[in-house]
Amino acid sequence: MTGSSLARERPAATFPVVPDPPKVLDRWVRFRVADPDHRFAGLTLECDPVVQGAGRSFSRRDGRWELRIPRPSLARVEYQLGVVDHHGQASSQVDPANPLRVDTAFGQKSVVELPGYQPPRWLTGPALEGRYEALAVRGETTDALPITVWSPEGTTAREPLPLLLVQDGPEYDVLASLSRYSGSLIAAGTLPPHRLALLEPVQRNAWYSGSPQYLRTQMGAGLARLRQDYAVEGGVALLGASLGGLTALLAGLHAPRGVGAVFSQSGSFFQVRHDDRHDSVATFPYYWRIAQRVQEILDMRRTERPLRIGLTCGALEENAPNNASMASALARAGHRVDHIELPDLHNYTAWRDALDPHLTEVLRDCWHTTG
Secondary structure, three states: OOHHHHHHHHHOOOOOOOOOOOOOOOOOOEEEEEEOOOEEEEEEEOOOOOOOOOOOOOOEOOOEEEEEEEOOOOOOEEEEEEEOOOOOOOEEOOOOOOOEEEEEEEEEEEEEOOOOOOHHHHHHHOOOEEEEEEEEEEOOOOEEEEEEEEEEEEOOOOOEEEEEEOOOOOHHHHHHHHHHHHHHHHOOOOOOOOEEEEEOOOOOHHOOOOOHHHHHHHHHHHHHHHHHHOOOOOEEEEEEEOOHHHHHHHHHHHOOOEEEEEEEEEEOOOOOHHOOOHHHHHHHOOOOHHHHHHHHHHOOOOOOOOEEEEEEOOOOOOOOOHHHHHHHHHHOOEEEEEEEEEOOOOHHHHHHOOHHHHHHHHHHHOOOOOO
C-alpha cells in the first residue's frame, strides 16, 4: 500500500474537548480551540462568506488556536472548523470548545448565538401530536412523487381540514420542526387543525428548477390524489425554501383555482442583473431555465387570481436583492405580498424561526381564521 493511500485512509485527528465557547465582544467574536499537543498544522473558520472573517486562519498561541472576526449584523452564525493536520490531511469539524450545535442539510455545525437571539417559543410549548401516512403519486416525472401526510391526532381523513403543501417536506419537518410548529399553533388555537403534505424531491435540482413536468405532477396528479384521499377545506397553501421557495411560487402562480397562498423562504429567484458574480451562473446546470421563469414573473403586469404571498430572506443573503425585486413585481401584479428581511442566513434554523408570525399570518389570511 502506498503512502498516499495511507494518507487517504488515515482518520481525521480531533481536538481535545476543552470548553471555551466563542465569546461575543462589543466589536468582535473571539474563537479559541485548545491544541496543547500540536495535533494540527492549520485551522480556519468555515461559514457563510458574507461573514467577515470566513476562511480566515487562526493564530496559534499558548497551546491553543485563536481567531477574532468583526461582530456580524446577524442573530446567529453557523460554522465549522477547517483543520489541516501535519500530514496535510484536511477535514471540516464542529468546534469542540462550543457545545451549541445544530443539524443542517449539510451535516452538523457549531453555532454562535449573538445577544438578543431567542428561539421560537412554540418549540417548547404544548403541541398537538400527529400521525404520518405515506403516498406515492405517479405523474409526468420519471420517478414517482413521494408525499407524507401529517394529520393532527383526533382527526379523520374524511374531516375537511385546510392543507399546507410543503416542498422538501421531510427535511423541513426534521430540520425546521414543521409538524411541531403546526401542532403547537393548533394547540394554542392560533391556527385551525390542518394537514401537512410533505413532498419529497427525488431529483431535487431537476424538479425544483422550473420543470414543467414536475409542476404539473405536483399540482395535477399530486393535488388530485390528496383531495381524493383527504377532505380539503378552503384554499391550499404552499411552502418552500431556496429552490423549494422558487418551486412553491411557480406552482402557486400556475395552479388551478383552489390554491390561495404561497410562503417562500430565501427563494432562488435567479436574475442575471444580480447574479453575474455568483458561482451559480457558471455551475448550476438549470440556472438559465430558472432565470427565464423568474423573468416571466417579473414581466407580469396583472393577475386574474390574486394570491396571499409571504417572502422571507436573510437581509445579508446573496439572493436578498432577487427576493426584494420579486416582492415588488408580485405586488405590482396585484398579489397581496409581505416581504420580510431577517437577521440570519440561508439555513433551516432561520426558516424555522420565521414561521411564526410570518407564515402564521399568511395561513390565517388564506384560511380566513380569526382565532
